[in-house]
Amino acid sequence: MAIALDTFFLKPDATGSLQAQVQELVAEGILSGRFKQGEKLPSSRKLAQHLGVSRITVTLAFTELVANDYLSSRGRSGYFVSDSAPVPPAYTPRPTRGPVKDWGQAIARDFTGGDTPRRPQNWREYQYTFIYGQADPSLFDHTNWRQCALRALGARDFAALANDQYDNDDPLLVEYIARHSLPRRGVIARPEEILITMGAQNALWLTAQVLLSSGRKATVEDPTYYTLRDQLMRTGCDLNMVPIDQDGLPPDRISANTDVIFVTPSHHSPTTVNMPHGRRQALLERAEQIDAVVVEDDYEFEMSFLRAPAPALKSLDSEGRVIYVGSFSKSLFPGLRLGYLVGPEPFIRQARALRASVLRHPPGHIQRTVAYFLSLGHYDAQIRRIAQVLHDRRTELDAAIATNGLTIAGGGLYGGSALWMQAPEQVDMAQVAADLLPKSVLIEPGAPFFAPENRRHNFYRIGYSSIESNRIGPGMALLAEVLNQRAQQ
């Protein structure tokens, strides 16, 4: 690759002769790793013209750099970075001067911290990956996805791909969601009541921003998805974390001045509890009584391989007080970052305006690719395939749990892709997880899901969406061994 002419600038405050300055420009590019061995330099004529110096200045600089083995000359082909030039393995520019600016003072709001746990970046290299929410390449329909992506990249779809859509979504995708996805959950919605988001997390964030501020009160399940709790805390609202029971969130524990209730009725995160029909009715009645909004995160309903899922809470909503959050991240792949919000028009208008201000719209190409993948039936076929494989893995996992005498705390009536597990009271699962790392086993300690003042350390989550069946048994045996050691300490 040739080094671009327009990356060369003389520094306005440089000292030394022009020849020395040109030499330093090139040497600096090499020493920092910006130029690589074998890359071609601009011709001395073009570089001289670009920098506004004489050609002989550049030629002398190049000659000097050849003598020092930074460059090599290949006659008429020009100058190249020498194969023995001191190029570092990565681009590591020297900081010109450290930041003098005091950034601690300049930052008005702190967004770091929070409870979101970190996983090893190289998790795919581990043997026993009991983690949650990642895609399994062996289950993904690469061929048809590529076909759909190619079609969405075609000239006929250029406007959908390339245009700035302002605050609009792809009408094909919205129509599919309205006519096919939502009816499966018993939900009837018009296109104006649907907003495409950058995944379910983005949908929850938009909802929290529109409905909550420092004067408002929100209720959330405890335990809950830690990122949602972080999002809600950052709105400055008064956050009430209500412990769930065997039927999910108890409506009578929701205080009367609550404005917004966040709930996962069909498949509680992380315990997998399903809220029965009677409790759902009671929850809606409680919301009506105190005039609260209910936000339903209906994640992973597609993975119902044990029995057909119950309709969404939103399907029982005759008053337009339920906001529904759906996602394609779990069922396609999380890197896609695509989900949707369903709610009454006044709410969707606000969420749309906020989304437009923050990022305008999710990329058009991705919306159109998903629309094709859905409407050609590939999505349904993939869901069926994934559900079958998850079912097999679940059978394997149940057997391994029984063999190793481990305890399931929440199993998922309908299926799902993870189990919620309980260790003896005295065991800290964060320690067990740390012990398991060198044995190439990844599990998820449960503590971050609990409210900070009510943190329990003997729970953990076992995901089975990214581990092959034949690894489940050996992995769970390793887990049981370490867990039992810790329990006896």
Added chain:
Amino acid sequence: MAIALDTFFLKPDATGSLQAQVQELVAEGILSGRFKQGEKLPSSRKLAQHLGVSRITVTLAFTELVANDYLSSRGRSGYFVSDSAPVPPAYTPRPTRGPVKDWGQAIARDFTGGDTPRRPQNWREYQYTFIYGQADPSLFDHTNWRQCALRALGARDFAALANDQYDNDDPLLVEYIARHSLPRRGVIARPEEILITMGAQNALWLTAQVLLSSGRKATVEDPTYYTLRDQLMRTGCDLNMVPIDQDGLPPDRISANTDVIFVTPSHHSPTTVNMPHGRRQALLERAEQIDAVVVEDDYEFEMSFLRAPAPALKSLDSEGRVIYVGSFSKSLFPGLRLGYLVGPEPFIRQARALRASVLRHPPGHIQRTVAYFLSLGHYDAQIRRIAQVLHDRRTELDAAIATNGLTIAGGGLYGGSALWMQAPEQVDMAQVAADLLPKSVLIEPGAPFFAPENRRHNFYRIGYSSIESNRIGPGMALLAEVLNQRAQQ
């Protein structure tokens, strides 16, 4: 297409016989447009099993629907939505009951309003589209983009495409930006100082959230990009809008208690003014003197076809007080939604944490596709081609302006893709724009760019990135005609 079995639910509160309920389910699906003519219904056996009713109930319901011409029976093939069924042209479900919930009260923060103007959705159907910031399909390198997208969809890249990356970016893309894009602007940055964003607008939004809150003070150019002004106002900060002069933002007008200065030094938006070197030095000195952060939006630097662009303001920043915003939206296409932030690590850490909370990360597939498009040299080739075409159009436009006696207020020293134009004082360009719509001419009135208390109505912007050369002359003639009529009123 077959209608999915799992979109059928009996309503828990339904009245009437089971047969009537099944009939109503199907009729409602047809009347709302959810089922389309010719679509196949589930078999009576499967539907009966799914709903938990007897098969004869479903068969009787289907028979009744055939009699009413909602369905047609094709013998052993089953039942289909009849070709003469009363299917509406679009999916228009009847609202079950209007929203009872008072949403005016439920919404904690209003994100609607603001100054962002709306364009006709069907703008591509207009003849003379002098609009700004949209992509031109005739200039886009479809073939190589598709190649890069396909490669990024390959099995080798599955992890980059599909994984949840938590808060990380594609290392290939970040390295390219560090080694090639930024050096063209004279900017040296390490990967830890770079964050990928959902376009430049998202980069500016993240920056405003991290650096501003109700106690802080920001300065912005007047006129300015209206969406940025809306974003800044929504942070609750004290916003100082400083009129620019012929050299851009005057540093001595920046008040001493300013925390953050937003500026477009290389190509002022919308007037195209370039800030000379001396003014840039003075701006940095002023920032140092009052210890303010400078945010540089370096949009559209690639479109410099008249002369080589000056290095970015960031290249002069020895104190780490300048935050740099770059974008691929203008040079590739805006629907891509991809840009980047460059700044000191403490700032990037905050912006990354906020981005992770709001949306996790930009879709992996898009990052990887752009990384390939850049590193294979297709991007540079496309930029050269676009710049050449913009140059031709600009020549055409300059001629049309001279012919029609119109006035350029800002022309862009280096090139660009729009001119900032001035009409006689008494002309309201919003009226002119409205008059031009029925003549199939689209222009952008300038008023929204100005501070609300200092709004000027006789300016407008003429974009030439989405109009072919041969339409520029006729379009400008139509504009001049209407403008002159308005001037004489």
